Amino acid sequence: MSSRRVGFCLSDKKRRRMNLDAFADFCAGHGVEVVKIDLTQPLAPQGPFDVIVQKLSDVIVEAEHDSQSQQLLFNFQSYVSAHPSTVLLDPLPAMTQLLDRFASYRIMSKLHNSLRECSICTPPYLEIHSASDLSSIQQAVTTQGLSFPLLCKTRVAHGSLSHEMSLIFSxxxxxxxxxxxxxxxxxxxxxxxxxxxxxxDRHFCVERPSIKNFPSGPCERKTIFFNSHQVSKPESSSDLTALDEQMPCLPPPSSEALAALVRELRVQLGMALFGVDVIINIHTHTLTVIDINIFPGYEGVPQFFSSLLSHIKSVLDKQASAGPQVTGSPVLRQTTGGPSAATTGL
Structure with a gap:
């Protein structure tokens, strides 16, 4: 692994959250140089890179309406396309699909069939594309088999607004x-x-607070608005997370089921750095998948640095044994109604 260079293309906030400086020190002790990529500057002089670890969520979402972000994204794509030996973690098209909850929920809905033997499922959901009359929405909720209460989430799964959700009771x-x-x-x-x-190929499961139980079925309770990031912080404590009554502890997720879930999602997503939010149904004890997250914060995972470096090593070993790769020209395309997606040949 001597003289390997790994570029990190992250927002300042993401660099701080994952403590990139500490990771760079950790990697230096293992013969790996970590480089902070400045996307506002030409990439070629900052390289070469054996691997680029990226979370360009901000840029991709902003490129929907901002020409400067479009140019930054195009420059990044162009560099990756011109350097086919550079491994990208994770590929832009794979990551982009998770910025659109319509796309990610379609992926989640397939798990019910592919992992049926593991008792893994996802809740019924409904895409609301545009403003419609109330009766049409109500009819669609019934037709699709949704039941109250309902969680309402924004389509774009990135940024502060994506954490603003509501719990609807009627x-x-x-x-x-x-x-x-x-x-x-x-x-x-x-x-x-x-x-x-x-x-x-490694995964870690961390327990967090979540929303308390509510009676099933419609009722006249007012809609509850909340920030999911605040509710599920490790130290969160609020009325929304406090159970109204004592209830038996639920069993932890089956390690076999979690392993099967991760294997299936790695294939479906084509990604290596992601998170999955799962819950245990209090009635059926079924493992229920409710969300997928791009390159999460990994809070509470003490083995994160060693696991990430280990994965980078394995990727480089595979790349070396496979030989040079050929990529196509970078393309910017528009997903239907969603964030701009970037494609590379990786």
């Missing part, structure tokens, strides 16, 4: 939703969220 309250958005049946899960962090 058909009449659907009049207040703001499309494009996703409606998802709320599953009672004992106020416990299991965050699964994936790093290559």
């Amino acid at each position: 058909a009449g309250s659907l009049a207040a939703i703001h499309p494009p958005c996703v409606l998802q049946s709320f599953v009672n899960h004992g106020a416990v969220l299991h965050k699964v962090f994936v790093v290559g």
Whole structure:
């Protein structure tokens, strides 16, 4: 691994959250140089890179309406295309699909069939593409088999607004939703969220607070608005996460089921750095997948640095044994109604 160079193309906030400086020191002790890529400067003089680890969510989302971000994204694509031996973690098209909850929920919905033997499922959901009359939305909720309460989430799964969600208790309250958005049946899960962090072929499960149980079925309770990031912080404590009554502890997620879930998602997503939010249904004890996250924070995973470096090593070993790769020209394309997607040949 001597003289290997790994570039990190991350926002300042992401660099701080993952403590990139500490990771750079850790890698230096293993013969790997970590380089902070400045996307506003030409990439070629900053290289060469054996691997680029990126989370360009901000740039991709902003490129939807900002020409400067479009140019930054195009420059990045052009560099990757011109340097086919550089491994990209993770590929832009794979990562981009998770910025669109319509796309990611379609992936999640396939898990029910592919992992049926593992008792893994996802809640029923409904895509709301644009403003529509209330009766049409109510009819669609019934037709698609959704049940109250309903979680309402923004379509774009990035940025501060993506954490702003609502819990809807009646058909009449659907009049207040703001499309494009996703409606998802709320599953009672004992106020416990299991965050699964994936790093290559390794995964780690961390328990977090979550929303308390509510009676099933419609009622006249007012819509509850909340920030999911605040609710599920390790130290979170609020009325929304406090159970109303004592209930038996739910069993932890099956290690075999989690391993099967991670294997399936790695194939479906074509990614190595992602997170999965899962809960345990209090009635059926079924492992229920409720969200997928791009390159999460990995809080509570003490083995993150060693696991990431180990995965980088394995990727480089495979790249070396496979020989040079050929990539196509970078292309910017527009997904239907969603964020701009960038394609590379990787």
